[in-house]
Amino acid sequence: MVWRAWGEGSPVVLLHGGSGSWTHWVRNIDTLATCHRVIAADMPGFGDSDMPPEPPTVDTLAAVIASGLDTIVRPPARYDLLGFSFGGIVGGLVAARQRDRVRRVVLIGTGGMAFPRSVLPDLVRVDAGDAEAHRENLRRLMFGDPARADDLAVAIHRDNVRRTRFKTGNVPESDVLLHALPSITARVAGIWGTRDAFAVPYLDARRETLARFQPDLDFRLVEGAGHWVIYEAPGVVNAALMDILG
Known part of the structure; x- marks a missing residue:
């Protein structure tokens, strides 16, 4: 499993979304690294990391990641965990395994809470290397403002999709x-x-579900942003993350 690190300070662990890699966080790392040691994973089966051992399930991913963190952030040191989309599901399982180690969990655009699948727009068929098809799919599925699907987003997404081997299936x-x-x-x-697009019309229900487990839940909405909110609205998200992390 491949990890990358930047900065110094209290550890903050980043877990990317499905069909992703550490590059999902490319617009957040520099800000977080001004005050924290930022540790970004390529989860098993994504990016530069190998596939996890059998069976290739979300629980297996969590076990591998928790084991890696015991080496990178040695106990009894504690860390904060930020999970985007599928990474929030995995991060929740890691936090449940490492109850005495995780200070905060920030779930960003995360599923796994038994909500029905949203009605998603049709996607464009993608042939190998077809940048414009990837751009159109990002516009339809990942961004609130289609104009935000710039060349960097397309390059990141195209490379991540090409290297993804772990199938998330119906986990979200x-x-x-x-x-x-x-x-x-x-x-x-x-x-x-x-x-x-993955959360509407169940945003309020997500807040209510999380608040059942934490009544003073800090839950923030980024107006106009889509699923890849950490990329589309980095200024707002980075300020929120720095505030939440203290």
């Missing part, structure tokens, strides 16, 4: 995170874009 629509939440003792916060 499952209840796997919902079952982990009662075991998480860390502070939980949430950030969602108001135009997240």
Whole structure:
């Protein structure tokens, strides 16, 4: 498994989304690294990392990541965990495993709480190397403002899709995170874009679900942003993350 690190200070671990890699966080790392040691994973089966051992499940990913963190952030040191999309589901399972190690969990555009699949727009068929098809799919699925799907976003997405081997399947629509939440003792916060195609029309329900486990939940909405909110609205998201992390 491949990890990358920047900066110094209290550790902050970044887990990317499905069909992704550490590059999902490319617009957030520099800001976070001004005050923190930022540790970004390529989760098993994504990016530069090998596939996980059998069986290739979300629980296996969490076990591998937790083991890696025991080496990178040696106990009893504690860390904060930020999970985008599928990475939030995995991060929740890691936090449930490492109850005495995780200070805060920030869930960003995360599924796994048993909400029905949103009605998603049709996607364009992508042939190998077809940058414009990738751009159109990003506009339809990942961004609230289609104009934000710039050349860098297309390059990141195209490379990440090419290297993805782990299949997330129906995990985002499952209840796997919902079952982990009662075991998480860390502070939980949430950030969602108001135009997240995977979350609308269940944004309020997500807030209510998380608040059942943490009544003083810090839950923030980024107006007009889509699913890849950490890329589309880095100024707003970075300020929110720095505030949440203290």
